Amino acid sequence: MQRRRLRARNATRGTILASECRVADSFLSRGLGLIPRSSLRDGEGLLITRTSTITMFFMRFAIDAVFLTKDGHVTRIAPRLRPWSPVAGARGAASVLELPPGTAARTATQVGDDITLEA
Structure with a gap:
């Protein structure tokens, strides 16, 4: 998982979805996702790249999942x-x-x- 943090912004609505968004872009980080975590704080997020599906098995808390095209729609x-x-x-x-x-x-x-990811 990349240590850089991005900001996920809804460009259509002008709102911030996550001010601290980590990127899961390796085989291991994409497979684990949020499973090791016990919660997400307000303002946190995880972007899982190169996938169109997720699993909630082994998760310990609820989430919102926003599915995005390669262009951020x-x-x-x-x-x-x-x-x-x-x-x-x-x-x-x-x-x-x-x-x-x-x-x-x-x-x-x-x-x-449209969702944008900003450094």
Whole structure:
């Protein structure tokens, strides 16, 4: 997992989804995702690259999952996913942004919005 932190911004709505977003871009970091964590603080996020699906198996807390195309367009939002719940993938997604539960609703993020990642 890259140690650099990005800011995930909804360019369509002008809102910040995560001020500290880590990037999971290796085989191991993408496979583990947030499983080792016990929570996400407000403002934190994890961008899992090169995937259109995630799993909630072995997770210990709920998340919002925002599925993104390679260009950052939102193709699907899965709000308040509970640990051990099944998750359907999203056609056309190239990455998934995992956020604290309620973030998508709080920022009014919707399918079709553009998400940018800023250093």
